[in-house]
Amino acid sequence: MTMVQSNMxxxxxxxxxxxxxxxxxxxxxxxxxxxxxxxxxxxxxxxxVVDSSYEAGQAYNQEIAAAKAQTERNWQISSDIARSGNDGAKLVVTAADAEGSPLYGVEINAVLRHPAQADLDRETVLRADGGGKYVADVEGLPAGNWTLVLEIAQDGARKFRSENRIFLASE
Structure with missing residues (x-):
């Protein structure tokens, strides 16, 4: 018997x-x-998160003092946002003092911040609608999670600030 050797x-x-x-x-x-x-x-x-951490740190004590003054003022602020149209929303803020009387003569600014894309953020100034109600129409607002930042100023000084997470459903 012979074996064949292959090179394959x-x-x-x-x-x-x-x-x-x-x-x-x-x-x-x-x-x-x-x-x-x-x-x-x-x-x-x-x-x-902030442009300058140093400047934010310098303002820290002022923010604490403003928060204490806001708590002592005990204003009653509520907000509601509802869809109006395909991609718009109507923001309504009701502002009252500690006794429940409507706040007049205040300027309310709102910022709706998107949690992931800063280019989607929307800023608006609310207009008085009577009885302590302030309203604004916000256009181009997609559904999803948002942070609503409200700032109320009176006589040129900030008196109230809040940040709240909200969810805006699609229509």
């Missing part, structure tokens, strides 16, 4: 080149996915 290679054999190619492809896919995720994460939320 096994087509299914795993060689070093095959393993190297598979490893390169595997890590290439991982790096590409990470690059896409980093790009999308930085594009939607850059991580900047």
């Amino acid at each position: 290679k096994d087509p299914k054999a795993i060689t070093g080149k095959t393993v190297l190619a598979w490893l390169a492809c595997f890590f290439g896919v991982i790096f590409a996915a990470n690059a896409i995720f980093i790009y999308l994460a930085l594009g939607t939320f850059p991580g900047v």
